[in-house]
Amino acid sequence: DVKVTQSSRYLVKRTGEKVFLECVQDMDHENMFWYRQDPGLGLRLIYFSYDVKMKEKGDIPEGYSVSREKKERFSLILESASTNQTSMYLCASSLGTVISGANVLTFGAGSRLTVL
Amino acid sequence: LAKTTQPISMDSYEGQEVNITCSHNNIATNDYITWYQQFPSQGPRFIIQGYKTKVTNEVASLFIPADRKSSTLSLPRVSLSDTAVYYCLGVTGRRALTFGSGTRLQVQP
Numbered sequence: 001d002v003k004v005t006q007s008s009r010y011l012v013k014r015t016g017e018k019v020f021l022e023c024v025q026d027m028d029h030e031n032m033f034w035y036r037q038d039p040g041l042g043l044r045l046i047y048f049s050y051d052v053k054m055k056e057k058g059d060i061p062e063g064y065s066v067s068r069e070k071k072e073r074f075s076l077i078l079e080s081a082s083t084n085q086t087s088m089y090l091c092a093s094s095l096g097t098v099i100s101g102a103n104v105l106t107f108g109a110g111s112r113l114t115v116l
Numbered sequence: 117l118a119k120t121t122q123p124i125s126m127d128s129y130e131g132q133e134v135n136i137t138c139s140h141n142n143i144a145t146n147d148y149i150t151w152y153q154q155f156p157s158q159g160p161r162f163i164i165q166g167y168k169t170k171v172t173n174e175v176a177s178l179f180i181p182a183d184r185k186s187s188t189l190s191l192p193r194v195s196l197s198d199t200a201v202y203y204c205l206g207v208t209g210r211r212a213l214t215f216g217s218g219t220r221l222q223v224q225p
Contacts, residue, residue: 004159007147036214043160043215088161103148107159 003027006091012114018077023091023110031094031106033058034078036087038066040067043090053068081115088112120204121204134191136203136219141185147206149180149187154201154218163202164189188209192222 009036010045024030033048035058045058046065055066063085067075078085089112092105121139122192140149148167150215152160166178183217191198199200203218 014214040217042217045215050178083151104150104165105152108155110159113163 002092004093004106006089006108006111008111009109010112010114012116013081014059014116015082017081017115019081019113021076021078021089021091023074023076023093025074025093026072027093027095027106028071029066029070029093029095029106033066033094034064034074034076035066035090035092035093037094037110038087039089042081047076059076065103080115081113083115086113086115119185120206120216122202122204122216124217127132127192127222127224129224130195131193134194134198134221134223136189136191136202136204136221137186140204140206141196142190143184143206149178149204149206150185151176151178151187152203152205152215154203160203160215184197193212194221194223196223 004025013019031050034046035043036046037043044060045061046064047055047058049055049068051068052068052071065077090110091108094103094105145224148165150165151163153163154160163180164173164176166180168184171178179188187204199222201218201220203215205215
């Protein structure tokens, strides 16, 4: 089975701190994604990447950046954390071709970030 | 990007069949329709995917009419453990879509 591992399950940070959320997948997937999930708002796409060093903005990229130096690792960076970034962050990956089944997303367990 | 619309919530009882419909009026020609299930404090997990007509696996069935503007996830004989949020979206290759708010299914004894 594909495994998507998020480095931290729970984090507590202070306003203004720089925060790194790490995500690693072990099945050589091309695509990787970062979502945030808030009550009543479903999952919202922050950034995604379909190749090393490539990134695309999702629906809510403001206040975030990403890094993909290696195919298996996709990092989400909060340059200066704010309280409105308190949320559950979910990383996902997919194989990335147009073949049926190849575009299924596999999610990590999530990282719950609290910004005080 | 295809926008999806689902009911916010549904209630059912154990043993009943549950059908959740999703509207996706502007789905792209290459998009596959995919459904996910999410339990509290977990990431969504894949349930079923299809392009047209009917797809069935050990968990659910997916019905997609010829115009592909909607799809229906069918869960046969639900149990308490099927209480979750269900999301539909259309996905093609390298693109990714923002999930909608999903449908919160509550199964009661």
